[in-house]
Amino acid sequence: MTSKENKAAAETEERYEFIWPGKKKCIEEAKRECCESLVFDEQNSFMAERTANLYIEGDNLTALKLLKAEYAGRIKMIYIDPPYNTGSDHIYQDRFTAGDAASGKGRGSSNSRSHAAWCSMIYPRLYAARDLLSEDGVIFISIDENEEFNLKKICEEIFGETNRVGEVIRKTKSMTADDGCGFNLQHELLLIYAKDKSRLHLKGEKKAFANYSNPDNDPKGDWCAGDPSARSGGPSTYFEIENPYTHKKDLPPSGRYWAFSKESLKRYIEEGKIKFKEKYRDGERGFIFKRYKADAKSQYEPVHSLFAVENEYMNQSATVELRRIFGSDVFSYPKPVAYIQKLVQYCTDDGDMVLDFFSGSATTAQAVMEQCAEDGCRRNFIMVQLAEEVDKKRNAYREGYRTLCDVGRQRIRLVAEQLKDSTDCGFKAFRISED
Ligand SMILES: C[S@@+](CC[C@H](N)C(=O)[O-])C[C@H]1O[C@@H](n2cnc3c(N)ncnc32)[C@H](O)[C@@H]1O
Structure with a gap:
């Protein structure tokens, strides 16, 4: 709030704020200590001896709170792709109704979507996730038009507001x-x-430096x-x-000045940064001001918002990609690996x-592994996924997957077959235990 808005709020008891029914309760929920613990699941782990990757099965709010002990301030990148509350039928629940608890479990069956329930779901998770980010860390959140406005308010x-990077x-x-209109x-x-x-430093694509060369063998x-010249x-x-x-x-050109003083000019000439031409065309300057690549x-480049x-x-690329890995369609609306890899x-x-606490088919895990294989860096991932049961009518069920965690863990194993010699593709699996 600006000071003007604050003053107005004090006078009228009205203030600029974003509230919804259930907000108070979900803030309490975000701050509540949890009594659950993480239990190592040896059977579902993969190449567990030498890996720093984690796959956590269970509700992500509890997982985020539990991760705090070990990972507070240590996560450089969070990517999440939460349910968008479209109200449509996906392999995962994508309708939040008035009866939904902040735990994200036990979603209601009413047909009406509730924005308030979605807000109560996402708020405590983002609140807990923030503590895990390193001081130079960043969170990326995929969203569509259904909850975009609510998500923006909650993120702010x-x-x-000062930490908003963009979209x-x-x-x-x-x-x-055509949507009808x-x-x-x-x-x-x-x-x-x-x-x-x-503290954030994003690095976009490597600069091409296409117009740079060294025709005069400049050391x-x-x-x-x-x-x-300068303005x-x-x-x-x-x-x-x-x-x-x-x-x-x-x-200097009309209305402008040189970008250097007489003293700097002398130094630039000695260093070869300013090079006088023996020949030049009419109207051309008599010297070159060299800009070095080094x-x-x-x-x-900066990261472009339209990349x-x-x-x-x-979406279609991601569907084809997943079909290629599994041989059939085992997940709805995964994200393209290339997108998260970027x-x-x-x-x-x-x-x-890298952390993804709505990991679905574990696209983020694949993106991390692919990027490590490509640039030789060592990075690790933490995936969190609710053990949502797969409906019997779904392809994934016919293929033998009983929960979405089965799908995610299997994807990592399948991708590891191609990449395991170039990077850490294992994972230690954990479950959340209430004991
Ligand atoms: C939109 S999908 C993510 C898809 C993923 N980006 C991919 O490429 O496969 C959202 C996922 O979040 C999971 N999810 C929803 N609520 C959750 C919760 N409370 N804890 C953990 N995972 C949850 C859903 O089961 C679903 O798999």
């Missing part, structure tokens, strides 16, 4: 359906919040011709520069830990 409250648009489908929605969002935005390496300056940065070969005198502030509008990031690439390095 938990992470703070990415992902193209979900290419088909041109002549509009075709074919994207969803990824909200990005930092634990502390001033400082590749360079390109940069702009020697602001004064008398100390407004002077003539004389070419020693031709005696041509250059002034001096670039970053070797990376995921390419077709390779659409996020892993953009914000993590060697030794970092």
